[in-house]
Amino acid sequence: MQRTDFSKMACSIARTLDVIGEPWSPLILRDVWVGLTRFEQLQADLGISRKVLTERLNHLVDQGVLDRRPYDLRPRYEYILTEKGAELVDLLMVMTGWGDKWLAGEAGPPVLYRHHACGEVSRVDLRCTHCGEPMHANDIDPLPGPGAASQ
Amino acid sequence: MQRTDFSKMACSIARTLDVIGEPWSPLILRDVWVGLTRFEQLQADLGISRKVLTERLNHLVDQGVLDRRPYDLRPRYEYILTEKGAELVDLLMVMTGWGDKWLAGEAGPPVLYRHHACGEVSRVDLRCTHCGEPMHANDIDPLPGPGAASQ
DNA sequence: AGTCTAAGTTTCCTAAGGGAACCCAGATTG
DNA sequence: CAATCTGGGTTCCCTTAGGAAACTTAGACT
Numbered sequence: 440m441q442r443t444d445f446s447k448m449a450c451s452i453a454r455t456l457d458v459i460g461e462p463w464s465p466l467i468l469r470d471v472w473v474g475l476t477r478f479e480q481l482q483a484d485l486g487i488s489r490k491v492l493t494e495r496l497n498h499l500v501d502q503g504v505l506d507r508r509p510y511d512l513r514p515r516y517e518y519i520l521t522e523k524g525a526e527l528v529d530l531l532m533v534m535t536g537w538g539d540k541w542l543a544g545e546a547g548p549p550v551l552y553r554h555h556a557c558g559e560v561s562r563v564d565l566r567c568t569h570c571g572e573p574m575h576a577n578d579i580d581p582l583p584g585p586g587a588a589s590q
Numbered sequence: 591m592q593r594t595d596f597s598k599m600a601c602s603i604a605r606t607l608d609v610i611g612e613p614w615s616p617l618i619l620r621d622v623w624v625g626l627t628r629f630e631q632l633q634a635d636l637g638i639s640r641k642v643l644t645e646r647l648n649h650l651v652d653q654g655v656l657d658r659r660p661y662d663l664r665p666r667y668e669y670i671l672t673e674k675g676a677e678l679v680d681l682l683m684v685m686t687g688w689g690d691k692w693l694a695g696e697a698g699p700p701v702l703y704r705h706h707a708c709g710e711v712s713r714v715d716l717r718c719t720h721c722g723e724p725m726h727a728n729d730i731d732p733l734p735g736p737g738a739a740s741q
Numbered sequence: 742a743g744t745c746t747a748a749g750t751t752t753c754c755t756a757a758g759g760g761a762a763c764c765c766a767g768a769t770t771g
Numbered sequence: 772c773a774a775t776c777t778g779g780g781t782t783c784c785c786t787t788a789g790g791a792a793a794c795t796t797a798g799a800c801t
Contacts, residue, residue: 641757663768
């Protein structure tokens, strides 16, 4: 294997990268999320090489992030997010927030999110599941957990 | 250019990937965040090729995510997170949460986060900046924003 | 029988990652 | 003051992965 395998590292970031860290994978998930669920749609929208799209879709299905299912009696398939995949959209939302803030420039964000609960165009904020206060890089200390490298 | 350039796409996810989407970049940020800030430390901890580490560090500095500064009279440098880079740690925290839930298995999470505000070991949750309610994939509708592709 | 379409496969070419050896500047050692 | 050490890279070669375009296949349509 030439490209380093991250899946064995005792790090949830590395393991997550092993699932969606390859080029194009997050954009494929974004497209599937907004309803572009078929091979031709994805290929046309992204401009990705067909070979690479095939590889990525197979990998995402193998990892349980996408489900491949027929939508016709002919051999036609669409890809949909599993629950595991839908929870990756959280990651995309945070990426969007960062990109909107630091990279969008004068033109402003290309996409807005309307929140169903309040009906407003809004953004995501990271909060502590325990106390509900904001939780960012400088608000926490990392500690070794039960799955820490020790073997 | 062989590898497709994401930076021109009208999508904050694609633009963010152009900054930290290459292999190793998120792991480099993680290491810098936890205090492994020097070339030799990063190389030894990650096992990354020196060539690629150089390329990644240069790119992250160019993008304003890391700052390279001398820590000695000799030609010795360390890399630290800028504010722009520190806000990317949000992304790492969400990646960690997803990996902990879906990939950690029996052993449990390799790392825990203690939240300063409440002192508890906790996790992050995504909330609407406007109403404070949970905000996940199925809680929002994407709408075209001011920076949407139109030119 | 011939055509159309979605969903891939295959082939060729180039670029990017891995690994190891090499280099350089400034400090330390004998 | 020559030899060595150390951090921070460069260079070189090899292999793998991405891009582009052509080709294939199964079933439906005309």
